[in-house]
Structures are given as C-alpha cells and as structure tokens.
Ligand SMILES: [Zn+2]
C-alpha cells in the first residue's frame with residue numbers, strides 16, 4: 001500500500017509499505033510482489049504466509065476479499081498484522097512465491113517443508 005497523503009505522481013520507495021506488516025520493504029531492499037490496486041506483500045510476510053497456507057495447510061477463513069487479487073475464496077487465508085488488516089489467499093501466496101523464487105533480482109527462496 002502507499003503511505004497516506006503522498007503525491008501519487010511522485011511515489012518514492014519509502015512511500016510503499018507492505019500491506020501485511022506495514023514495513024517500508026521496498027526502500028529496505030526486501031523483496032516485494034505487487035498485487036492489485038497498489039497492494040504489496042514483502043518477502044518476509046510471504047515466507048510466513050506460504051509456510052502457514054501451503055506447507056502447514058493452515059490459515060483462517062474470512063469473508064474478506066484477498067488484498068492481492070481482490071477476490072474472495074473459500075480457501076483459508078493468511079492475515080497481516082497492520083490495520084486495516086489485509087489477507088492473502090493461498091493462490092496468491094503460491095503465485096507470489098513463485099514470482100520471487102524465480103526472480104534473479106532477489107535472493108529469496110520458497111520455504112522448504
Ligand atoms: Zn510484509
């Protein structure tokens with residue numbers, strides 16, 4: 001997400017916050033994946049989300065839509081820690097993990113079982 005009150009025509013890296021932990025991941029060289037409408041999940045959150053949703057097959061059910069794909073799914077989701085609380089669906093956690101895992105820009109590996 002974008003920091004509140006910024007100039008949308010001149011977005012700086014430190015204006016871009018992870019929707020799930022609220023950190024300025026982009027400016028701190030933490031890997032990030034973009035979702036719809038400027039949503040961002042950082043590699044740290046993705047590690048936790050992937051581990052919980054895919055490896056542990058856990059997660060919570062919610063009526064909320066996924067912050068990344070803006071769709072509601074019946075699959076469990078992982079929820080972030082900052083208000084307004086964002087959730088990421090299993091499909092997005094998998095897709096974003098695949099993107100980061102493949103990216104040559106980042107040293108990010110999918111969590112292993
Ligand atoms: Zn994060």
Ligand SMILES: [Zn+2]
Pocket residue numbers: 066067068069070071088089090091092093
């Ligand atoms: Zn999703």
